[in-house]
Amino acid sequence: MSAQPDHTARRALAQSISVVExxxxxxxxLIASALEHLRQAPPGAQPLVIGITGAxxxxxxxxxxxxxxxARTQELRVAVLAVDPSSAATGGALLGDRVxxxxxxxxxxxxxxxxxTRGSGRxxxxxxxxxxxxxxxxxxxxxxxxxxxxxxxxxxxxRLADLVVLVEGPEGGDEVQAMKAGLLEAADLVVVNKGDRxxxxxxxxxxxxxxxxxxxxVPVLVTSALDARGVPELLQxxxxxxxxxxxxxxxxxxxxxxxxxxxxxxxxxxxxxxGDGTLATLARSVSEGEMPLTGAAxxxxxxxxxx
Amino acid sequence: MSAQPDHTARRALAQSISVVExxxxxxxxLIASALEHLRQAPPGAQPLVIGITGAxxxxxxxxxxxxxxxARTQELRVAVLAVDPSSAATGGALLGDRVxxxxxxxxxxxxxxxxxTRGSGRxxxxxxxxxxxxxxxxxxxxxxxxxxxxxxxxxxxxRLADLVVLVEGPEGGDEVQAMKAGLLEAADLVVVNKGDRxxxxxxxxxxxxxxxxxxxxVPVLVTSALDARGVPELLQxxxxxxxxxxxxxxxxxxxxxxxxxxxxxxxxxxxxxxGDGTLATLARSVSEGEMPLTGAAxxxxxxxxxx
Numbered sequence: 001m002s003a004q005p006d007h008t009a010r011r012a013l014a015q016s017i018s019v020v021e022x023x024x025x026x027x028x029x030l031i032a033s034a035l036e037h038l039r040q041a042p043p044g045a046q047p048l049v050i051g052i053t054g055a056x057x058x059x060x061x062x063x064x065x066x067x068x069x070x071a072r073t074q075e076l077r078v079a080v081l082a083v084d085p086s087s088a089a090t091g092g093a094l095l096g097d098r099v100x101x102x103x104x105x106x107x108x109x110x111x112x113x114x115x116x117t118r119g120s121g122r123x124x125x126x127x128x129x130x131x132x133x134x135x136x137x138x139x140x141x142x143x144x145x146x147x148x149x150x151x152x153x154x155x156x157x158x159r160l161a162d163l164v165v166l167v168e169g170p171e172g173g174d175e176v177q178a179m180k181a182g183l184l185e186a187a188d189l190v191v192v193n194k195g196d197r198x199x200x201x202x203x204x205x206x207x208x209x210x211x212x213x214x215x216x217x218v219p220v221l222v223t224s225a226l227d228a229r230g231v232p233e234l235l236q237x238x239x240x241x242x243x244x245x246x247x248x249x250x251x252x253x254x255x256x257x258x259x260x261x262x263x264x265x266x267x268x269x270x271x272x273x274x275g276d277g278t279l280a281t282l283a284r285s286v287s288e289g290e291m292p293l294t295g296a297a298x299x300x301x302x303x304x305x306x307x
Numbered sequence: 308m309s310a311q312p313d314h315t316a317r318r319a320l321a322q323s324i325s326v327v328e329x330x331x332x333x334x335x336x337l338i339a340s341a342l343e344h345l346r347q348a349p350p351g352a353q354p355l356v357i358g359i360t361g362a363x364x365x366x367x368x369x370x371x372x373x374x375x376x377x378a379r380t381q382e383l384r385v386a387v388l389a390v391d392p393s394s395a396a397t398g399g400a401l402l403g404d405r406v407x408x409x410x411x412x413x414x415x416x417x418x419x420x421x422x423x424t425r426g427s428g429r430x431x432x433x434x435x436x437x438x439x440x441x442x443x444x445x446x447x448x449x450x451x452x453x454x455x456x457x458x459x460x461x462x463x464x465x466r467l468a469d470l471v472v473l474v475e476g477p478e479g480g481d482e483v484q485a486m487k488a489g490l491l492e493a494a495d496l497v498v499v500n501k502g503d504r505x506x507x508x509x510x511x512x513x514x515x516x517x518x519x520x521x522x523x524x525v526p527v528l529v530t531s532a533l534d535a536r537g538v539p540e541l542l543q544x545x546x547x548x549x550x551x552x553x554x555x556x557x558x559x560x561x562x563x564x565x566x567x568x569x570x571x572x573x574x575x576x577x578x579x580x581x582g583d584g585t586l587a588t589l590a591r592s593v594s595e596g597e598m599p600l601t602g603a604a605x606x607x608x609x610x611x612x613x614x
Contacts, residue, residue, distance in 0.1 A: 254590035261604035297568035
């Protein structure tokens with residue numbers, strides 16, 4: 001584990017993450033330099049990267065905060081990336097300022113950062129993967145990547161994380177939404193939070209029987225972030241499950257970054273073709289029977305072989 | 308408007324849609340034949356394709372049903388595509404059988420069909436665009452495409468539809484979720500459904516003031532699918548707004564299909580690279596400093612220029 005960063009190092013890390021959020025050549029230079037640093041460093045344990053997902057309002061932030069407190073009692077260095085898929089049009093302004101406050105600025109073993117882009121979920125997935133590599137180079141051993149359980153960003157998180165934890169509320173119905181969004185199947189671990197409220201145990205039971213249909217049994221735990229009930233057990237379970245999964249974590253995070261980049265580049269191509277009329281021209285050729293569908297789709301993808 | 312289809316024609320249409328759901332060469336042949344039919348047909352009004360989106364439980368299906376009843380009183384031929392992003396792993400079985408029942412099988416002017424694939428949201432967007440072209444060739448003048456407001460399928464629907472209607476429930480909180488998912492910005496029209504319940508007018512007011520921040524004013528209507536209150540006004544508004552938007556609808560639907568195909572092909576490439584170890588090899592080259600990030604992402608995208 002590297003030396004405890006001081007305030008200057010924390011500020012530098014925060015600025016580096018801003019650079020990878022924006023992307024482009026400066027971001028690539030920072031990622032390359034983090035990878036260079038990791039190649040030079042003595043081989044050590046890779047960090048455990050935990051995706052925390054779930055619908056808005058289930059208490060993900062409080063749970064991550066409680067898990068961080070618990071991890072600090074074990075001297076683990078903890079970073080939190082809160083991924084907020086702000087909408088392209090408003091930059092999230094409609095929701096008010098959701099930038100997370102770093103509650104314990106004097107604890108050098110804890111680092112909290114919101115990630116938001118005005119771009120797509122892909123841009124967020126790209127930035128989150130890059131940021132996780134910077135956090136690894138900075139010597140953090142636990143990285144929580146918290147996302148609202150909706151949309152494309154979560155798909156990237158499943159690629160990026162060593163372990164995905166789905167957080168549910170105690171009320172019925174949330175689990176149906178989670179199933180619809182396909183979140184439940186991506187989860188390695190399910191947590192029913194707000195366990196102090198009535199219905200939590202029943203919700204856990206429903207989830208257990210629902211999940212019993214799947215191929216691999218998924219543990220369902222009950223927590224209450226309010227009084228930290230179940231939190232030590234959850235962290236223990238996360239670390240136990242993560243231990244067998246971290247072998248290729250760094251490679252997987254680079255791969256997640258590459259996938260998000262490739263998808264982002266296609267999205268850019270489509271947006272360009274949309275804007276300059278190429279897409280409409282292709283569609284018109286298909287409509288007129290002058291071009292087959294396959295050829296037109298390949299042209300759009302950039303293969304160009306059938307153009 | 309073409310002749311009223313009899314039971315045989317309806318069955319053939321249903322089977323054709325099953326073929327485009329599965330994709331591949333038979334699907335392409337059917338789409339090409341629908342486009343050929345449309346080229347031969349006398350030029351007429353293109354159908355109005357309306358995307359209906361919103362969170363689960365807001366009453367989208369009942370509202371679409373009420374809108375269809377209303378449209379039938381005006382002799383408009385109506386089709387409904389209910390797009391269900393069933394999860395890849397379970398085929399939606401966890402949710403039970405959600406295949407929509409065609410409630411009025413004897414009304415030849417009404418056609419109802421569920422679309423579901425075991426594939427991705429992109430596969431659904433591809434199938435929905437193709438199905439809308441088949442429905443146009445079959446002479447329907449109103450096509451409702453109903454999706455749950457989550458995930459990638461909706462992005463495709465915005466591309467495909469002439470008009471996107473976001474349905475909200477009367478309870479507070481839904482609008483925040485809709486904003487988070489970026490649904491509100493894609494909407495041309497917002498409907499607060501279940502207007503018989505308390506809070507509906509207040510929710511409409513909150514939405515109006517939230518939407519006032521945007522560039523274009525978005526109308527907010529209140530309906531009650533239960534007693535059809537507000538439904539005639541909503542249909543009138545939809546038709547009025549759609550009238551100015553249908554000019555390039557067919558081209559746009561072909562374009563939506565092409566975009567979904569290109570994205571789907573990239574997803575296949577990534578899945579292949581994931582499965583055969585190419586992706587991990589690329590990531591390892593980046594990790595070792597042997598390949599720049601840009602080159603690796605381009606290789607994955609299939610450009611091959613930097614491989």
